[in-house]
Structure formats: C-alpha cells, structure tokens
Amino acid sequence: MLLPGLWCVMESYGHECGEARTVDAVDKPKVVLGVSGGIAAYKACELLRRLTESGHDVRVVPTDAALHFVGAATWSALSGNPVSTEVWDSVHEVPHVRIGQHADVVVVAPATADMLAKAAHGLADDLLTNTLLTARCPVVFAPAMHTEMWEHPATQENVATLRRRGALVIEPAVGRLTGVDTGKGRFPDPAEIFEYVRRVLARGAAAAAPDLAGKHVVVSAGGTREPLDPVRFLGNRSSGKQGYALARTAAARGARVTLLSANAALPDPAGVDVVRVGTAVQLREAALKAAADADAVVMAAAVADFRPETYATGKIKKKDGQEPAPVALVRNPDILAELSADRPRLGQVVVGFAAETDDVLANGRAKLARKGCDLLVVNEVGERKTFGSEENEAVILGADGSESPVPYGPKEALADRIWDEVVRRVGPTVNAG
Ligand SMILES: Cc1cc2nc3c(=O)[nH]c(=O)nc-3n(C[C@H](O)[C@H](O)[C@H](O)COP(=O)(O)O)c2cc1C
Numbered sequence: 001m002l003l004p005g006l007w008c009v010m011e012s013y014g015h016e017c018g019e020a021r022t023v024d025a026v027d028k029p030k031v032v033l034g035v036s037g038g039i040a041a042y043k044a045c046e047l048l049r050r051l052t053e054s055g056h057d058v059r060v061v062p063t064d065a066a067l068h069f070v071g072a073a074t075w076s077a078l079s080g081n082p083v084s085t086e087v088w089d090s091v092h093e094v095p096h097v098r099i100g101q102h103a104d105v106v107v108v109a110p111a112t113a114d115m116l117a118k119a120a121h122g123l124a125d126d127l128l129t130n131t132l133l134t135a136r137c138p139v140v141f142a143p144a145m146h147t148e149m150w151e152h153p154a155t156q157e158n159v160a161t162l163r164r165r166g167a168l169v170i171e172p173a174v175g176r177l178t179g180v181d182t183g184k185g186r187f188p189d190p191a192e193i194f195e196y197v198r199r200v201l202a203r204g205a206a207a208a209a210p211d212l213a214g215k216h217v218v219v220s221a222g223g224t225r226e227p228l229d230p231v232r233f234l235g236n237r238s239s240g241k242q243g244y245a246l247a248r249t250a251a252a253r254g255a256r257v258t259l260l261s262a263n264a265a266l267p268d269p270a271g272v273d274v275v276r277v278g279t280a281v282q283l284r285e286a287a288l289k290a291a292a293d294a295d296a297v298v299m300a301a302a303v304a305d306f307r308p309e310t311y312a313t314g315k316i317k318k319k320d321g322q323e324p325a326p327v328a329l330v331r332n333p334d335i336l337a338e339l340s341a342d343r344p345r346l347g348q349v350v351v352g353f354a355a356e357t358d359d360v361l362a363n364g365r366a367k368l369a370r371k372g373c374d375l376l377v378v379n380e381v382g383e384r385k386t387f388g389s390e391e392n393e394a395v396i397l398g399a400d401g402s403e404s405p406v407p408y409g410p411k412e413a414l415a416d417r418i419w420d421e422v423v424r425r426v427g428p429t430v431n432a433g
Pocket residue numbers: 035036037038039040063064065066111112113114115144145146149178
C-alpha cells in the first residue's frame with residue numbers, strides 16, 4: 001500500500017514512493033521539521049536523527065538560507081524523504097498545501113528572527129512558510145539567535161503573536177552563541193527539543209490549543225542538601241525526575257516554567273528557566289520569589305525537615321579514642337505550608353507531594369489538611385517507583401475531597417494528570433495585593 005497523499009511527493013528529488021514506504025510509514029507520526037537559516041541548523045541534524053530513530057516519519061522543509069548551513073543531501077539522506085525549499089517542485093501534488101495538512105506536528109528548529117516575523121505576519125513566500133499556514137496540527141518554534149535579535153521588541157511582539165494564536169514557542173537557552181558571545185538566544189539541547197516534541201505529540205490534538213498558555217508555573221525538583229561541613233551533607237534519595245517531568249510537560253502545554261532544581265543531575269528541559277538551589281533555606285527563598293507572579297506552584301522537591309544546627313567550616317575529623325559528637329538538628333522552614341498560607345495571587349494553585357511508606361492515603365489526607373494546599377500527590381515509596389525510577393504511581397488528593405488514582409506508568413503521565421487538575425482549578429490571573 002502506498003502512502004496516501006503527499007508525504008512522499010517529490011520524486012524529482014530522487015525518492016521513490018514505492019514499497020519501501022509502506023504500511024509502516026502510514027502508521028508513523030508525521031513530523032515536519034522546518035529548518036531556517038541560523039547557525040544552529042547543524043544541531044537540527046541530531047533532532048532529525050532522534051525523531052527518525054524513534055519511529056517518526058520526518059519531512060524536512062528547509063529555507064534557502066538554511067541550505068547555506070546544511071545541504072539538502074544531508075536532510076534528505078537523514079530523513080529518507082525528498083527535500084525542497086520552494087513551492088514549484090511537483091506542483092501537481094500541491095506540496096505547499098498538502099505537507100502541512102498531513103502533518104501531526106510541525107517543528108521549526110532553529111527558527112530565525114526572520115522566520116518568526118514571517119510566521120507572525122502570515123507571509124508565504126517559500127515551502128516552509130506555506131506549510132505553516134496550512135498546518136492544523138500543533139506548531140512548535142525553537143528560536144535561536146543573538147540576544148539582541150531575541151530581545152528586540154519586534155521579535156518579542158512576533159513571539160507574543162504566535163503564542164496568542166496557539167503556537168508553542170520554546171524559550172531559547174542562555175549560553176554560548178556564535179563566536180565568543182554569551183547570552184539568551186542559544187538553541188536548546190536537541191535531545192531536550194526532541195523530548196518536548198514527544199510530549200506535544202503525546203497530547204495529540206489537545207496540543208494545538210495549549211491549556212497552560214499565558215500561565216507561569218513554578219516547579220521544584222530534586223532533594224535539598226543540608227551541609228554539615230565542607231564535604232558532608234544530610235540529603236535524600238530524590239533524583240528530580242518527577243519534577244523535571246512536570247516542568248517538561250508544563251512547557252509542552254504552553255506554560256512559562258520556572259524550575260527550582262535542588263541538586264538534580266539532569267539536563268535542563270527545553271524552554272524552561274532553571275534556578276539552582278542547594279538547601280531548604282535557599283529553596284524557600286527561590287520559591288517565594290518565583291511564586292510572586294505564578295499561577296501555580298508545584299512542590300515536587302524532597303525538602304529536608306531538619307538541618308544541622310551548626311556548620312563546621314573545616315572538615316570534621318575522626319579523633320583517636322573519641323566517640324563522634326552527636327549532630328544537633330534544627331527545623332527547616334515549612335515551605336509548602338508557607339506558600340499555601342500566603343498566596344501572592346488570587347486563584348494561585350499550590351500542589352504538594354508526599355512520599356509515604358505506610359497508611360499512604362490516611363497520611364496524605366492529614367498532610368493535605370495540615371499544609372493547606374489545594375492538591376497533594378501521594379506516592380508510596382517502593383521498588384521501581386518514586387525515587388530515581390522512570391515510573392511512578394500515585395493518588396492526587398484534592399482539598400475539595402477529590403481522589404484521583406493515577407496507575408503505574410511514566411512520570412510524565414502522572415505529570416500530565418497533575419496539570420489536568422491544576423488547569424481545572426487555576427483561576428484567572430489576578431494579583432492579590
Ligand atoms: C553565519 C550566519 C549565522 C546566522 N545565524 C542566525 C541565527 O542564529 N539566528 C537568526 O535569526 N539569524 C541568523 N542569521 C541571519 C539569517 O540567516 C537571515 O536572517 C536569513 O535571511 C534567514 O532566512 P530564513 O528565515 O528564510 O531562513 C545568520 C546569518 C549568517 C550569515
């Protein structure tokens with residue numbers, strides 16, 4: 001059976017629409033990878049590789065400028081599909097309309113300042129811009145450019161326009177740019193853009209109307225470390241994977257995300273503003289600051305209840321014939337209770353986590369009441385779930401008495417269920433003060 005429609009229309013570019021692209025290709029999610037003319041075009045090769053190797057049928061649509069950086073042969077060989085920049089090839093197949101119509105997601109990576117401007121204004125002077133106008137699927141832009149270009153009011157207004165229309169525009173990363181410059185505008189890690197696209201595809205048609213668009217969400221992840229001396233600390237087993245899954249899924253639902261990362265050794269999710277903290281006291285400070293204009297705060301980090309009363313500035317030494325001195329502990333601030341009690345915004349939703357070993361639901365209900373948050377995600381500590389695992393299983397308890405069990409599955413599935421509950425509760429964005 002041949003692939004219907006236009007996914008493999010351009011025989012003139014040497015690809016045969018024959019037996020090799022049969023039932024398999026029909027079932028594969030169809031991704032259009034638009035590549036515009038930025039220096040980061042070479043990084044899009046890795047994104048393409050990840051997409052094809054994970055079973056996506058990818059049609060690369062570069063701009064003429066993009067071909068100055070990476071040639072059509074590379075895109076065609078890596079994607080296994082024909083490549084064209086303009087609307088005049090295989091006109092009988094009307095590629096300027098069909099490529100967009102048949103896509104499950106369109107990803108423009110890198111998106112130049114020029115491409116954002118064209119897309120915001122609906123220009124259609126090449127195959128990619130035509131495709132953007134005909135796509136009815138979710139559209140993702142991964143901008144990359146110099147900081148000055150990114151910060152220019154024209155670019156910012158174009159980004160705002162695209163977001164208002166439902167496009168997902170990934171915030172660029174901060175870091176090394178072309179040449180010796182550093183700043184905001186860097187192309188995010190292709191592996192993380194891939195994860196972002198995977199989340200968007202997982203949401204299907206819902207991703208075309210991002211339900212967290214225009215919302216600022218704060219997520220904490222990882223585990224605090226309370227130092228005893230310059231080489232030792234009291235810590236916990238939290239890997240940060242659940243919090244990072246929450247940040248990644250919120251970004252793919254259109255939110256502006258601040259991730260408060262406590263000692264997690266994980267790559268920064270694409271489009272997420274990562275603030276690194278070490279101790280509970282630092283996490284409190286960062287959380288209160290970020291929460292000031294947040295629509296929702298999800299505290300997934302494991303926060304130490306206690307910290308050593310004193311910090312030894314030199315390494316505590318073992319002394320012959322002497323027993324170690326006991327470690328005196330003091331209470332850490334209760335960040336979740338404080339965030340729940342003093343909300344800087346009306347309608348702000350506060351979510352806590354509880355990891356329990358026994359009487360899971362009863363302990364969870366008691367904690368929810370004690371902390372005063374809106375939702376509490378209770379998970380049982382166990383093998384293959386919670387700490388360090390890729391999977392989790394939980395019950396989301398609501399202050400309204402609701403109880404939503406989430407079966408064993410990827411942490412991202414639990415994250416999406418938590419955001420579903422948040423979306424249901426989050427009010428219009430109104431300042432409390
Ligand atoms: C070496 C070089 C690197 C460039 N890098 C970028 C970039 O990273 N981001 C950007 O927006 N424009 C960049 N440009 C400018 C674009 O190539 C230029 O605006 C072009 O018209 C974009 O066309 P397109 O949007 O149709 O691909 C670069 C240009 C050159 C010569």
